[in-house]
Amino acid sequence: MRNPIRTLAAALPLAVALPLLATPAASAVANVCVGGPLMGGQTTTIGLAADQAININVHNHDWRGLALVIRDVRWGNQLWKGIVAPGGDQNVRTDVFGEPPIGYEIAFEVTSNLSNNYTFAISSTRCY
Secondary structure: OOOHHHHHHHHHHHHHHHHHHHHHHHHOOOEEEEEEEEOOOOEEEEEEEEOOEEEEEEEEOOOOOEEEEEEEOOOOEEEEEEEEOOOOEEEEEEEOOOOOOEEEEEEEEEOOOOOOOEEEEEEEOOEO
């Protein structure tokens, strides 16, 4: 016959560990705060208030490459510079230490001027 105390002692750590393992995945859900088109040959500046960390995604819908610079205007950082392949994505993540909401100002400098077939989305766990 099994000892019920020993069985309970073996099952208890597993019961405590399962919710802890599931919690990080559930808390990583990001909401799109702002998004839209990017015009070729122009600089588009977006202001938003979000949580401490934001994810920036740029998608090139065109069949030509997209030359792009992503800058954080408020904090004076260049986040990324390069070419996004045709049909490709570029993802950039940035975070700031401080109490949310954090005011961000992100500039997208598109030097490609042959198309306007580009989009961006900025997401975070909380948008304000």
